[in-house]
Amino acid sequence: MAQYIATPSWLGRFFTRIKHVAIEQERLVVHFRGAPARTFLIKDFYNYSILKNRLFSAKINLCDSSNTSISFLNKSQANALNTALNTRFSALLEQKVNNAKISLKRYALDEFLRDSSIKTLNNDVFLLTKQYAKSTSVWQQHLSPSSIKFLNILSTTPNTIAQLRHKYEKKQLTLKNDFFNQVESNPLTTEQRLAVIRDNDKNLVLAAAGTGKTSVMVAKSLDLIACNIAKPEQILVLAYNKTAANELKERFIERATHAKLHTKAPTILTFHALGLKLLQSAKKPIELSKFATDPVQLNSWLTGWVSKKIQTEPQFLKAFVDLLHEPIDIFSFKDNAQYERYVRDNEYRSLAGHKVKSYQEVLISNWLHLNCVPHSYEVNYHFSQGAELSGQYQPDFYIPQYDIYLEHFGIDRQGNTRADIDKKHYNEQIAFKRKLHKQNGTTLLETFHYNWVEGKLEQALAKQLKQHNVELTPLSNDEIFHTLNNSGQLQQGIDKYIKCLQAIRVEQLSNKQIAQRIKQSGIKNYQQYANLLVQIHDAYINELNAQSAIDFDDMIIQATKAIVSGDFNIVWSHILVDEFQDISSARMAFINAILKHGNGIRFTAVGDDWQAIYRFSGGNLALTTRFNELVGSHSLTMLQKTFRYNNSISDVAGRFVMQNPEQYKKQISTHTQVTTPQVILLDDLYQGTKSIEMKVQQSISTIQKNDASASIAILSRYRYMLNSVQQHLKDKKHTNSLYFWTLHSAKGLEADYCIIIGFEQGKLGFPSDNQNNVLVEALLPEQDEFTHSEERRLLYVGITRAKHKAYLIADPYACSAFVKELVNDNYPIQIASTLFNKSQLKQRECSTCSDGLIVPKTGQYGDYYSCTNTQICETKLRVCKSCTGPSIDKNTYSQCVDAECKTQHPICEKCGREMRKRKSKHGEFLGCSGFALKEDNCKNTRKMNV
Numbered sequence: 001m002a003q004y005i006a007t008p009s010w011l012g013r014f015f016t017r018i019k020h021v022a023i024e025q026e027r028l029v030v031h032f033r034g035a036p037a038r039t040f041l042i043k044d045f046y047n048y049s050i051l052k053n054r055l056f057s058a059k060i061n062l063c064d065s066s067n068t069s070i071s072f073l074n075k076s077q078a079n080a081l082n083t084a085l086n087t088r089f090s091a092l093l094e095q096k097v098n099n100a101k102i103s104l105k106r107y108a109l110d111e112f113l114r115d116s117s118i119k120t121l122n123n124d125v126f127l128l129t130k131q132y133a134k135s136t137s138v139w140q141q142h143l144s145p146s147s148i149k150f151l152n153i154l155s156t157t158p159n160t161i162a163q164l165r166h167k168y169e170k171k172q173l174t175l176k177n178d179f180f181n182q183v184e185s186n187p188l189t190t191e192q193r194l195a196v197i198r199d200n201d202k203n204l205v206l207a208a209a210g211t212g213k214t215s216v217m218v219a220k221s222l223d224l225i226a227c228n229i230a231k232p233e234q235i236l237v238l239a240y241n242k243t244a245a246n247e248l249k250e251r252f253i254e255r256a257t258h259a260k261l262h263t264k265a266p267t268i269l270t271f272h273a274l275g276l277k278l279l280q281s282a283k284k285p286i287e288l289s290k291f292a293t294d295p296v297q298l299n300s301w302l303t304g305w306v307s308k309k310i311q312t313e314p315q316f317l318k319a320f321v322d323l324l325h326e327p328i329d330i331f332s333f334k335d336n337a338q339y340e341r342y343v344r345d346n347e348y349r350s351l352a353g354h355k356v357k358s359y360q361e362v363l364i365s366n367w368l369h370l371n372c373v374p375h376s377y378e379v380n381y382h383f384s385q386g387a388e389l390s391g392q393y394q395p396d397f398y399i400p401q402y403d404i405y406l407e408h409f410g411i412d413r414q415g416n417t418r419a420d421i422d423k424k425h426y427n428e429q430i431a432f433k434r435k436l437h438k439q440n441g442t443t444l445l446e447t448f449h450y451n452w453v454e455g456k457l458e459q460a461l462a463k464q465l466k467q468h469n470v471e472l473t474p475l476s477n478d479e480i481f482h483t484l485n486n487s488g489q490l491q492q493g494i495d496k497y498i499k500c501l502q503a504i505r506v507e508q509l510s511n512k513q514i515a516q517r518i519k520q521s522g523i524k525n526y527q528q529y530a531n532l533l534v535q536i537h538d539a540y541i542n543e544l545n546a547q548s549a550i551d552f553d554d555m556i557i558q559a560t561k562a563i564v565s566g567d568f569n570i571v572w573s574h575i576l577v578d579e580f581q582d583i584s585s586a587r588m589a590f591i592n593a594i595l596k597h598g599n600g601i602r603f604t605a606v607g608d609d610w611q612a613i614y615r616f617s618g619g620n621l622a623l624t625t626r627f628n629e630l631v632g633s634h635s636l637t638m639l640q641k642t643f644r645y646n647n648s649i650s651d652v653a654g655r656f657v658m659q660n661p662e663q664y665k666k667q668i669s670t671h672t673q674v675t676t677p678q679v680i681l682l683d684d685l686y687q688g689t690k691s692i693e694m695k696v697q698q699s700i701s702t703i704q705k706n707d708a709s710a711s712i713a714i715l716s717r718y719r720y721m722l723n724s725v726q727q728h729l730k731d732k733k734h735t736n737s738l739y740f741w742t743l744h745s746a747k748g749l750e751a752d753y754c755i756i757i758g759f760e761q762g763k764l765g766f767p768s769d770n771q772n773n774v775l776v777e778a779l780l781p782e783q784d785e786f787t788h789s790e791e792r793r794l795l796y797v798g799i800t801r802a803k804h805k806a807y808l809i810a811d812p813y814a815c816s817a818f819v820k821e822l823v824n825d826n827y828p829i830q831i832a833s834t835l836f837n838k839s840q841l842k843q844r845e846c847s848t849c850s851d852g853l854i855v856p857k858t859g860q861y862g863d864y865y866s867c868t869n870t871q872i873c874e875t876k877l878r879v880c881k882s883c884t885g886p887s888i889d890k891n892t893y894s895q896c897v898d899a900e901c902k903t904q905h906p907i908c909e910k911c912g913r914e915m916r917k918r919k920s921k922h923g924e925f926l927g928c929s930g931f932a933l934k935e936d937n938c939k940n941t942r943k944m945n946v
């Protein structure tokens with residue numbers, strides 16, 4: 001029932017349609033004649049309303065959102081109504097102040113101010129402070145002294161979000177000082193403490209190697225339990241693998257006992273174990289497919305499936321053969337280096353067994369083979385060629401049965417060439433070759449890059465061969481299948497598609513996404529690939545269904561579905577995830593589902609973007625480096641003090657990994673300081689001959705002499721190299737404990753000394769040039785552009801396993817790009833072999849291709865040097881007679897590349913052989929050393945000193 005009513009003044013009746021204004025409970029209601037009433041909630045007013053007295057009436061100005069005025073009211077009634085209104089407002093304001101006190105305490109003083117509480121705090125506290133600031137004197141007239149005191153404190157002390165959080169952290173640091181001092185075997189650092197205290201909705205703890213991530217996870221769980229914020233069963237800790245999960249459990253129990261906390265451990269699981277647990281409790285089928293645990297079974301199933309398709313579906317067969325190699329358009333390469341890398345990283349082996357140099361050549365060779373046309377690749381032209389062509393002329397293909405040569409020219413319809421090729425010169429060479437064949441009466445067939453671009457390469461081939469009456473007899477599907485099988489290409493294809501299948505599963509790609517990703521990678525005929533992959537994926541899913549089983553990816557995918565459909569009661573209040581830098585998109589989707597369907601769960605990700613090394617199994621580093629964008633707003637804590645290794649190791653490893661601008665910048669400090677370099681670069685030669693095994697043995701002996709009980713880990717990019725060293729060391733006596741780790745398996749481990757082997761160039765080198773093929777790359781999580789970025793992080797992981805010293809054993813002749821960088825960029829390392837002198841490394845760089853190296857070789861005609869990039873670079877250099885270094889041929893002489901030697905030896909400008917000093921009656925002269933040969937002799941002579 002309304003208590004206070006104001007009606008219009010007698011004059012007001014002529015000017016307003018207001019019938020009366022009344023306070024009805026917590027509302028002010030204006031009733032109109034012939035129109036609906038308007039209601040104002042008093043609690044929404046931002047200030048006291050103001051009464052304005054006029055001559056014959058009064059007006060009330062409300063402080064609502066539109067500053068409404070109610071005019072022409074009876075003066076005395078309006079006065080009483082306004083007083084009552086402001087009394088109500090005061091009471092509500094007192095309530096608001098109380099609310100503000102409660103909210104502030106609850107959301108910002110008693111706990112870490114979370115992002116999700118900011119809105120409440122804005123409404124309850126900050127808005128009130130702003131309003132108070134604007135009308136301080138009026139509010140002070142109406143409010144109680146305690147409210148005024150509170151508002152005064154609020155408006156005079158800094159209280160931005162950051163300041164409130166800082167205040168909370170400071171208080172907690174003091175309150176929990178004893179706990180932090182004792183929770184681990186050593187007192188936690190301030191940054192570790194902050195990582196424990198910060199309890200935002202989402203938290204990222206970004207660490208470096210050896211900074212005590214495990215200590216933080218354990219301390220955080222213990223703190224939550226000790227402070228009664230969470231019960232052990234409300235805390236879920238997710239570890240990357242079983243070993244890490246067990247270690248965390250053990251550490252937790254040990255530290256809880258030490259802190260005299262009688263508590264059980266939180267739920268500590270791997271992602272898969274969690275998936276399994278959820279599916280079990282949701283009563284979903286959880287039979288694990290044999291494919292999940294036995295790669296051989298998966299391989300043999302896919303081989304069987306593909307073989308059947310190949311033998312029964314000609315379309316599938318054609319697609320499979322066409323796609324044995326990825327159709328990349330070489331005209332899309334920006335420079336020679338990109339082209340060289342493409343050739344080096346891809347082996348083009350045709351069905352006929354020829355190792356050719358490009359995708360288009362492989363298509364030609366395959367087509368000839370599939371049509372029963374025997375052919376050879378790059379054999380010498382049968383006639384003398386003249387001087388226009390350098391080196392021996394070798395047409396691309398030769399069909400001996402019909403004496404036909406075939407050249408595939410890399411030009412478009414306008415005669416344009418690849419970006420790195422001199423168009424004019426290339427076209428001149430084409431013209432010359434045509435002329436040469438004409439002169440010698442040999443048949444030259446020609447195909448072009450543009451034939452392929454236009455999808456007519458096979459047509460062009462068929463047409464010309466038919467014109468020359470070459471018999472074309474297509475192989476039967478059965479025969480093709482056997483060719484594929486016998487050449488090993490069937491298995492190669494299967495291996496590739498298994499990797500693709502794994503990437504599709506772990507990335508949870510839809511059919512559309514598969515096509516999109518392949519298209520983005522620049523692969524031509526992407527749709528053909530997508531179709532093939534979709535068929536394989538569908539067949540795989542059908543097979544799992546037929547087995548009534550799931551695989552490891554399914555464990556996560558199905559568990560995510562179970563969460564989304566509410567089949568599981570989520571009890572967790574806190575989730576902590578370790579090794580977050582290697583989390584896959586599927587795992588993140590799983591966590592997101594839990595967060596979304598749980599009740600205010602707080603999520604902490606602990607990781608080190610410098611140690612992301614599992615992209616090949618779905619690790620998506622972007623989730624760490626773009627956490628804010630992809631995961632959400634969060635509190636970031638950096639752990640930058642490392643306890644494992646010294647400043648020397650830290651300087652080298654940190655500088656090395658930070659070359660990649662995509663990695664977070666961190667200022668690492670170390671617990672231990674040294675004054676001399678503790679990263680040592682050794683060559684892999686033992687008594688002049690390459691022997692990694694002996695070199696490791698030697699290094700172990702050196703360590704043993706100084707530190708007989710130290711642990712030593714031998715690390716390698718590849719298992720096979722480790723096995724060989726392990727085998728070699730089997731019978732040797734050591735006092736030290738020896739460990740053998742691949743760089744991937746070394747994650748999370750440590751040893752006093754580390755010996756890292758296998759630094760060399762090439763497919764099995766380090767960094768490995770054996771990149772995934774383009775197709776698998778396209779399907780894997782996106783990766784940053786920096787060259788060898790993942791391999792770089794792998795070396796970081798390797799070096800930072802060492803507590804005292806890291807030895808790097810490297811091949812000085814096939815020098816790894818990483819070693820070149822360490823040497824050339826003056827990293828603070830100890831270089832223990834003169835073979836890594838900068839000038840020597842420079843001398844061994846190939847002057848023809850972009851990153852090849854000149855290495856010594858012995859052939860049937862003696863010693864020489866050749867380039868390591870054998871697939872693309874045919875550079876061969878003679879040995880300098882003075883210093884045995886490599887010597888580069890000019891026109892009439894060959895000059896040693898050694899800056900200190902630079903000796904020039906005369907050579908024959910006609911055939912390139914050595915020139916020798918001879919005497920005649922006219923005096924001394926130079927004569928070609930091929931003078932007296934039976935065949936291919938050269939009688940060239942010239943004056944001395946020319």
Ligand SMILES: Nc1ncnc2c1ncn2[C@@H]1O[C@H](COP(=O)(O)OP(=O)(O)OP(=O)(O)O)[C@@H](O)[C@H]1O
Nearest residue numbers: 186187188189209210211212213214215643644748
């Ligand atoms: N506050 C501390 N004071 C002294 N030692 C510490 C402290 N915190 C951790 N440590 C020690 O530092 C070493 C490295 O810790 P931990 O293994 O947790 O590091 P990590 O960050 O997980 O390293 P990585 O990422 O390389 O695996 C351990 O021996 C640990 O006991």
